[in-house]
Amino acid sequence: MKRRSHTKLVREGKYIAEVEVELIETDEGWSPYLALEDVYKLDDVREALRRGDIKDATRFARVFTLTPVAP
Template identity: 60%
Template sequence: MKRRKKTKYVHEGRYVAEVDVELIEDESEWSPYLSVDDAYKLDDARGALRRGDLALASRYGRIYELRPVAHQ
């Protein structure tokens, strides 16, 4: 079994969380996959963003606010 780091992006509304997780690679058909803890981490970050709780969301990774770019 091999593990490698990966950055996942969770988008909710006008915010994006950049969350670091580990992908697990093995010989199974499900490979690569996340650990249960990392899957919950992504879900918790998404829930915090959905509620607008940026302080909690920032515990899981970097938070970005999306803004439209004006057309010229």
């Protein structure tokens, strides 16, 4: 079993967050997959962005605001 770091993007409304997670690679058919703690972390970030609670989201991720460049 190998673990490697990966950045997942979570987009919610006008925000996008970069969340660091670990991918677990095995010889099984469902590889690679996330640890349960990382799944909860992604859910927490998504929920915080939905509420507009950027401070809470930044506990687990780097958060950015999306700005359109063309009308």
